[in-house]
Amino acid sequence: MNRPYQAVLQRLLPxxxxxxxxxxxxxxxxxxxxxxxxxxAPWDVLRAAAALATSGELWTHVQVSAxxxxxxxxIGGGLGLLLGLLTxxxxxxxxxxxxxxxxxxxxxxxxxxxxxxxxxGIDEAAKLFLISVAVFFPIYLNTFHGIRNVDxxxxxxxxxxxxxxxxxxTRIILPGALSSIxxxxxxSLGLMWVILIVAETISAQAGxxxxxxxxxxxxxxxxxxxxxxxxxxxxxxxxxxxxALERWWLRWHPGYQRVAGGAA
Amino acid sequence: xxxxxxxxxxxxxxxxxxxxxxxxxxxxxxxxxxxxNHLDIAPGEFVAIVGRxxxxxxxxxxxxxxxxxxxxxxxxxxGTPVQGLRESTRIMFQxxxxxxxxxxxxxxALGLPAAERERARDVLxxxxxxxxxxxxxxxxxxxxxxxxxxxxxxxxxPRLLLLDEPxxxxxxxxxxxxxxxxxxxxxxxxxxALLVTHDVQEAVALADRVLLIEDGAxxxxxxxxxxxxxxxxxxxxxxxxxxxxxxxxxxxxxxxATPDASWPPAAAHALRWAI
Numbered sequence: 001m002n003r004p005y006q007a008v009l010q011r012l013l014p015x016x017x018x019x020x021x022x023x024x025x026x027x028x029x030x031x032x033x034x035x036x037x038x039x040x041a042p043w044d045v046l047r048a049a050a051a052l053a054t055s056g057e058l059w060t061h062v063q064v065s066a067x068x069x070x071x072x073x074x075i076g077g078g079l080g081l082l083l084g085l086l087t088x089x090x091x092x093x094x095x096x097x098x099x100x101x102x103x104x105x106x107x108x109x110x111x112x113x114x115x116x117x118x119x120x121g122i123d124e125a126a127k128l129f130l131i132s133v134a135v136f137f138p139i140y141l142n143t144f145h146g147i148r149n150v151d152x153x154x155x156x157x158x159x160x161x162x163x164x165x166x167x168x169x170t171r172i173i174l175p176g177a178l179s180s181i182x183x184x185x186x187x188s189l190g191l192m193w194v195i196l197i198v199a200e201t202i203s204a205q206a207g208x209x210x211x212x213x214x215x216x217x218x219x220x221x222x223x224x225x226x227x228x229x230x231x232x233x234x235x236x237x238x239x240x241x242x243x244a245l246e247r248w249w250l251r252w253h254p255g256y257q258r259v260a261g262g263a264a
Numbered sequence: 265x266x267x268x269x270x271x272x273x274x275x276x277x278x279x280x281x282x283x284x285x286x287x288x289x290x291x292x293x294x295x296x297x298x299x300x301n302h303l304d305i306a307p308g309e310f311v312a313i314v315g316r317x318x319x320x321x322x323x324x325x326x327x328x329x330x331x332x333x334x335x336x337x338x339x340x341x342x343g344t345p346v347q348g349l350r351e352s353t354r355i356m357f358q359x360x361x362x363x364x365x366x367x368x369x370x371x372x373a374l375g376l377p378a379a380e381r382e383r384a385r386d387v388l389x390x391x392x393x394x395x396x397x398x399x400x401x402x403x404x405x406x407x408x409x410x411x412x413x414x415x416x417x418x419x420x421x422p423r424l425l426l427l428d429e430p431x432x433x434x435x436x437x438x439x440x441x442x443x444x445x446x447x448x449x450x451x452x453x454x455x456x457a458l459l460v461t462h463d464v465q466e467a468v469a470l471a472d473r474v475l476l477i478e479d480g481a482x483x484x485x486x487x488x489x490x491x492x493x494x495x496x497x498x499x500x501x502x503x504x505x506x507x508x509x510x511x512x513x514x515x516x517x518x519x520x521a522t523p524d525a526s527w528p529p530a531a532a533h534a535l536r537w538a539i
Contacts, residue, residue: 157361161375175365
């Protein structure tokens with residue numbers, strides 16, 4: 001009879017610590033233990049966010065940042081996908097390109113920053129370049145391995161059942177590589193935000209990074225916190241989106257099918 | 265393959281092909297897997313190939329399928345030498361090789377022109393899975409997957425159906441069900457069937473002829489004249505099964521003329537110790 005009560009408790013329990021922390025934070029800021037220059041009260045952060053949202057400033061910056069990130073992902077990820085498909089499917093392309101790509105892969109994208117500033121200055125192109133370079137490799141590698149790991153038995157079956165080369169590619173090879181490609185996408189999304197934050201912190205005329213760096217100059221710690229939370233929110237959003245893609249495209253896979261009673 | 269050949273493929277019950285092997289050999293490097301095999305299979309005949317693992321029976325099936333090419337010798341379909349994959353031949357593999365990301369109906373319709381997709385539904389009904397068209401293969405049992413694979417092979421109306429140990433991974437009860445299903449569909453469609461199996465009972469239950477392959481050559485060609493449907497408890501059935509099994513295992517009473525040659529090696533070893 002107290003089973004429903006226990007179930008509710010089980011669901012609420014994980015929230016206890018974060019809510020408690022926020023309460024402690026709010027109280028210590030209100031009583032003055034915590035200087036608002038170090039950490040403004042959560043309520044003040046919310047108010048700052050609301051003010052920025054109503055003035056419309058927030059949305060322009062989010063738009064600029066998200067646009068940058070997605071454009072970089074489209075360029076770098078698109079190239080990674082294309083080259084991965086190429087080297088995965090054509091042996092000559094693999095021998096020609098793969099070892100070069102594997103060598104370049106070892107250079108951390110952030111190590112390129114000085115060079116990128118020399119090449120592109122500090123404007124938009126530099127940020128796009130850094131993001132593109134960073135997201136390229138996870139997608140490339142996972143596409144390549146995804147294609148290489150498609151069950152050869154299925155390809156043989158497709159050939160004996162009269163599929164054309166194109167049919168083999170669209171019906172067997174691409175769907176077979178898809179789960180691996182999506183893993184690459186999720187890796188890339190994680191990297192994409194990290195690189196975006198660094199690139200925007202170096203210099204920007206708009207975007208969340210500009211918002212926070214500007215706020216830092218005016219000692220608006222609450223706005224800085226809003227910026228940090230926005231980055232976290234966007235990162236989470238991208239991850240949710242990637243997982244939704246996985247759930248849809250891999251719905252045939254027992255590992256992605258919703259289990260009755262399991263938490264989504 | 266050519267467009268004007270297509271209509272003949274679409275005629276229902278196009279019948280089986282005559283399959284002829286002439287001095288067919290296959291080498292992988294220095295190892296000769298099949299050597300100098302001669303065989304003539306009549307249209308519509310059901311032939312089973314048995315043998316120990318590694319004897320070359322699966323290689324023979326792959327050659328007939330056109331998945332590998334012979335090192336020497338010829339393969340003739342209806343009297344004409346052939347090479348490579350053919351529209352009229354379909355193969356059913358031991359692992360069902362269904363596309364896990366395609367629903368059952370799409371698996372069966374694989375390689376079919378869009379206009380003929382409806383036929384996939386009919387064939388699925390014939391194998392008893394008419395109500396599972398929208399399921400993912402992961403939701404099916406092993407026997408159901410093999411039935412889908414059978415439907416996928418039959419939907420192309422093959423004139424030669426190759427079965428590569430298709431029931432090897434199934435439990436005994438499901439196998440007996442599948443025997444009846446395969447036999448019924450074979451009688452209905454009239455294709456020539458070539459079944460590779462390591463189960464002698466299965467071979468006797470289904471085939472008109474049982475071939476034994478030993479060391480890459482056909483060592484036995486046993487006709488099975490039992491009336492269909494065959495009963496496994498039947499004395500004639502059991503006698504044939506024993507004859508073939510003894511021959512496969514090379515038991516002494518299978519070759520009474522040369523008992524010494526077929527003694528198990530362990531016995532010969534023990535004998536030497538005794539002396």
